[in-house]
Amino acid sequence: MPELPEVETVRRGLAPVMEGAVIARAELRRPDLRFPFPDRFAEVVTGRRVLALGRRAKYLLIDLEGGDVIIAHLGMSGSFRVVEERGEAVPGDFHVPRGKDERHDHVVLHLQAEGGPRRVIYNDPRRFGFMDLARREALTEHPYLRDLGEEPTGNALDALYLAARFRGRSLPLKAALLDQKTIAGLGNIYVCEALWRAHLSPERAAGTLVTAAGKPRKELSLLTEAIRAVIAEAIEAGGSTLRDHIRADGSLGYFQHSFSVYDREGQACRTLGCKGTIGRIVQSGRSTFQCAACQK
Numbered sequence: 001m002p003e004l005p006e007v008e009t010v011r012r013g014l015a016p017v018m019e020g021a022v023i024a025r026a027e028l029r030r031p032d033l034r035f036p037f038p039d040r041f042a043e044v045v046t047g048r049r050v051l052a053l054g055r056r057a058k059y060l061l062i063d064l065e066g067g068d069v070i071i072a073h074l075g076m077s078g079s080f081r082v083v084e085e086r087g088e089a090v091p092g093d094f095h096v097p098r099g100k101d102e103r104h105d106h107v108v109l110h111l112q113a114e115g116g117p118r119r120v121i122y123n124d125p126r127r128f129g130f131m132d133l134a135r136r137e138a139l140t141e142h143p144y145l146r147d148l149g150e151e152p153t154g155n156a157l158d159a160l161y162l163a164a165r166f167r168g169r170s171l172p173l174k175a176a177l178l179d180q181k182t183i184a185g186l187g188n189i190y191v192c193e194a195l196w197r198a199h200l201s202p203e204r205a206a207g208t209l210v211t212a213a214g215k216p217r218k219e220l221s222l223l224t225e226a227i228r229a230v231i232a233e234a235i236e237a238g239g240s241t242l243r244d245h246i247r248a249d250g251s252l253g254y255f256q257h258s259f260s261v262y263d264r265e266g267q268a269c270r271t272l273g274c275k276g277t278i279g280r281i282v283q284s285g286r287s288t289f290q291c292a293a294c295q296k
């Protein structure tokens with residue numbers, strides 16, 4: 001499943017192609033993805049100029065002239081690719097490589113851009129992705145977006161904010177950090193990475209990182225820094241694949257996912273001076289990777 005850094009990489013890859021371009025034609029090759037397309041979707045977006053490409057949590061927000069916004073979610077297996085005369089490009093790569101089987105090309109946006117005509121193609125073999133439309137002024141009240149917490153990429157995510165959310169709670173840290181009402185778009189991989197970096201056990205109660213007076217303990221400050229750092233580094237790694245792509249003229253450099261703890265069961269812990277081995281436990285039905293020796 002694409003995580004936030006991958007969605008952000010897709011956004012950064014699509015932005016120079018889509019921003020300023022006009023959607024000349026929108027081709028929907030089926031009536032639905034995970035959900036049916038909204039009524040008149042093709043009609044609403046046709047002839048509209050793309051003003052900006054944004055992101056909230058793992059939602060791409062394609063802002064159109066006239067006040068409509070396309071909300072797009074990649075689901076489990078969705079990806080975009082750009083087709084222009086000089087070849088194809090896939091903006092952003094994933095932990096699991098994307099397929100390019102044309103049978104799964106479900107949406108084709110035909111763009112008129114300054115550099116010539118282009119097609120932005122949405123491919124999704126498992127069809128857990130979806131697209132919706134909203135008015136820009138109503139976006140923050142949209143059911144997908146209204147309950148989301150702070151982004152892990154901005155200054156608003158700080159230790160004071162998390163202290164207020166964690167205070168008095170016996171919920172394990174892993175579950176507390178996956179709660180989208182607390183941190184928007186943070187997923188399983190980067191929660192594991194951040195907890196490992198902050199030397200905190202995923203099973204520890206969230207409330208233990210907060211003093212009785214409601215102040216963040218030092219561990220919570222370190223955890224907040226770790227969350228922001230793992231996300232920022234992953235976005236940076238994604239950005240370098242985009243640069244590689246531009247250099248390589250069409251062939252995308254592979255996104256080197258180098259996780260410190262995620263998916264490393266049985267391997268040596270990379271914490272300096274730690275002799276531990278990475279183990280895997282299951283929490284709420286999902287794998288958590290951790291080093292029991294240095295995460296307390």
Ligand SMILES: [Zn+2]
Binds near residue numbers: 270276294
């Ligand atoms: Zn360790």
